[in-house]
Amino acid sequence: MIRIYVPRDSAARSVGADEVATAIEAGLRDRGVDAEVVRNGSRGLLWLEPLVEVETPAGRVGYGPVSVSDVKGLLDGGLAEGAEQFLSLGLVDEMEWLASQQRVTFARVGVIDPLDLDDYRGHGGLRGLERAVAIPAEEIVADVLASGLRGRGGAGFPAGIKWRTVLEAEGDVKYVCCNADEGDSGTFADRMLMEGDPFTLLEGMAIAGLATGASQGLIYVRSEYPDAIATLRTAIDIARVDGWLGPDVMGSGRAFDIRVVEGAGSYVCGEETAMLESLEGKRGMVRPKPPIPALRGLFGKPTLVNNVLTLAAVPGIIADGAAAYQALGMERSRGTQVFQLAGNIARGGIVELAFGVTLGELVEGYGGGTRSGRPLRAVQVGGPLGAYFPADTLDVPMDYEALAAAGGLLGHGGIVAFDDTVDMAAQARFAMEFCAVESCGKCTPCRVGSTRGVEVIDKITAGVERERNLVLLEDLCTTMTDGSLCAMGGLTPLPVRSALAHFPEDFHRATEVRP
Amino acid sequence: MSALRPSWSADHAVIVVRELPLVERLILPALQRIQHTFGWVPDESVDLIAAELNVSRAEVVGVLTYYHDLRQSPPPDVHVQVCVAEACQSVGSRELVSNLEAAYGVPLGQRVDGVEFAAVYCLGDCALGPAAMVNGRLLGRCDVERIRDAVASAQEVRA
Numbered sequence: 001m002i003r004i005y006v007p008r009d010s011a012a013r014s015v016g017a018d019e020v021a022t023a024i025e026a027g028l029r030d031r032g033v034d035a036e037v038v039r040n041g042s043r044g045l046l047w048l049e050p051l052v053e054v055e056t057p058a059g060r061v062g063y064g065p066v067s068v069s070d071v072k073g074l075l076d077g078g079l080a081e082g083a084e085q086f087l088s089l090g091l092v093d094e095m096e097w098l099a100s101q102q103r104v105t106f107a108r109v110g111v112i113d114p115l116d117l118d119d120y121r122g123h124g125g126l127r128g129l130e131r132a133v134a135i136p137a138e139e140i141v142a143d144v145l146a147s148g149l150r151g152r153g154g155a156g157f158p159a160g161i162k163w164r165t166v167l168e169a170e171g172d173v174k175y176v177c178c179n180a181d182e183g184d185s186g187t188f189a190d191r192m193l194m195e196g197d198p199f200t201l202l203e204g205m206a207i208a209g210l211a212t213g214a215s216q217g218l219i220y221v222r223s224e225y226p227d228a229i230a231t232l233r234t235a236i237d238i239a240r241v242d243g244w245l246g247p248d249v250m251g252s253g254r255a256f257d258i259r260v261v262e263g264a265g266s267y268v269c270g271e272e273t274a275m276l277e278s279l280e281g282k283r284g285m286v287r288p289k290p291p292i293p294a295l296r297g298l299f300g301k302p303t304l305v306n307n308v309l310t311l312a313a314v315p316g317i318i319a320d321g322a323a324a325y326q327a328l329g330m331e332r333s334r335g336t337q338v339f340q341l342a343g344n345i346a347r348g349g350i351v352e353l354a355f356g357v358t359l360g361e362l363v364e365g366y367g368g369g370t371r372s373g374r375p376l377r378a379v380q381v382g383g384p385l386g387a388y389f390p391a392d393t394l395d396v397p398m399d400y401e402a403l404a405a406a407g408g409l410l411g412h413g414g415i416v417a418f419d420d421t422v423d424m425a426a427q428a429r430f431a432m433e434f435c436a437v438e439s440c441g442k443c444t445p446c447r448v449g450s451t452r453g454v455e456v457i458d459k460i461t462a463g464v465e466r467e468r469n470l471v472l473l474e475d476l477c478t479t480m481t482d483g484s485l486c487a488m489g490g491l492t493p494l495p496v497r498s499a500l501a502h503f504p505e506d507f508h509r510a511t512e513v514r515p
Numbered sequence: 516m517s518a519l520r521p522s523w524s525a526d527h528a529v530i531v532v533r534e535l536p537l538v539e540r541l542i543l544p545a546l547q548r549i550q551h552t553f554g555w556v557p558d559e560s561v562d563l564i565a566a567e568l569n570v571s572r573a574e575v576v577g578v579l580t581y582y583h584d585l586r587q588s589p590p591p592d593v594h595v596q597v598c599v600a601e602a603c604q605s606v607g608s609r610e611l612v613s614n615l616e617a618a619y620g621v622p623l624g625q626r627v628d629g630v631e632f633a634a635v636y637c638l639g640d641c642a643l644g645p646a647a648m649v650n651g652r653l654l655g656r657c658d659v660e661r662i663r664d665a666v667a668s669a670q671e672v673r674a
Contacts, residue, residue, distance in 0.1 A: 011640050014655035046642040185600030188639040223584050224638050226651060264543060265583030267636060281541025282574075283581040341642060343605035348642025371606065380601055384636075416641070418605045430604070434636065440581075 002035035005053040009042035010227040017050040023071040041196015043110035044350030056082035062089035109196035128315030132207040133252040140211035146322035148334030153307030154411040156400045165294040166212040169302035174214035180221040181270040184383025186342040186414030190308035194228035198235035204311035209256035217258035267438035272305045285440045286486045330356035333399035341367045343416035360394030374419035382411025385491035387498035424503035429457045431495040445480040446489025463510035532567045542578045555586040592629035593669045596648040599634045602641035
């Protein structure tokens, strides 16, 4: 039977994938064609969504972007046979944009049916967990350590060290908490993985449970991701029935189960201690560290907190060995990073590559410049707390240390492009405004400083005592950086200062007003 | 949505809280379940949750007022969330918001004819912005026209 793939990813659905799938199914029925429409994840070529694929003897042939009005013509033109016609993309695996990537964590996303366990197994799934149940916990931890894997949530802490700390911690109960509160604008990789290959995350968490002695897993997913929540819950049910989650993981005699917890709209709950508070049903207020969550985390018990992409990298590392993963990357950033091209970008989507690719290669090469066709002016890397880079400084290599040296941060790998119509003073103001809205309120520099920051930037752009207010803003940024417990207040000055440093002209548009 | 929901009853609310699984007998899940059932969290639920979970009233109010999702007044018929974060800003979300405000005659955060517009920070559709969500349905590459159509079909579903 012919298999036709139409993504169920929510980005694809946001531009009509459901309607296209329905139209294709109806068209096939009318024509009496025996074909199955599979709702896969997205391949990550988001500008081509809805991207329809047809299985042929030569491989999967793509068409995109497909709208409902194209469906009849495509079917008439031989879509079911994979015929070359309008909207043809050729063999998807051979498209330069995709073929040149190093898909490791995203190897199965878009390829398989996300909730078909046989499809998952057929593409190498569960090999990691099979090995993990057969080896001692110390050996799993040693592999994660040797792989060089670092936390993909943003901080880049070596995962193996965290895992070892939880393993060695004393506790009658231990937890594995997956942070899926992907709140950074410009990031969507966690969502796409959870919707497109949820078993990988569950397998990674089960391995983490075996490695640390935890029996309970929780995935904290933001409420803005309803599709991801639904997909994960179904995947967990399927894994339980199959016997690799629950009281006896793969017959090992060890228990590990997972439940999904839905957030309630709070950016700061992406900070690990705020997330733990929220998981305990409280206000998402940041906790001081120490104690670190690895020793005293959820309900005071030893807790492993990792991001979706960190945990999703683990099955591959355990299955194929640490060396293969460690061989990728540069310096102290090993393996691959899932970059997300977003904003005003011609070819937005997922680019997974070994660390070390430059920002320019991503934005100009893969991204193809701006979507508007206007000159690129600025790129924000690493979400709302990341720095703005001017268009002429894009030769910076994407790795944790190199970006830090260039005054930025990698964060969760989100890259947002802006064309020359952007007002960088407005972007700096927004950084403060966002902090004021989302601050948990624990630290005064963050809670109060962000509101004062908005006011000071307004005075600067209005030309009111500009030099004095620029000094005041700088002082405020220092106070926020030094006096906040977490990255919310501590890093909000980063986009503000980078906008000021690289685009001072935007702050000087109004004529100076003398008091 | 409200048409399909039961109207508020304290007896019903107690059952909702008591039916929480053991691991979810916590303040936030209790509030979420109340909102899921009735569409919002009426003031009366505060005492009720405090009593059922053996916590103080202040703790419940603290959580209720902390999270953006939790509502202390009845929900609109149609909830339009417009992303105003950076990735959508880069492709015109500021213009989209002002065009919407002009088209519907209300600022973000307010309601007209049962339609409420709210700012949201990121819906995870950052390569296909500006993004919006209308009663839980995600829309990419939004303009006023596209949102209008989605609002109209959401209203049709209710009618």
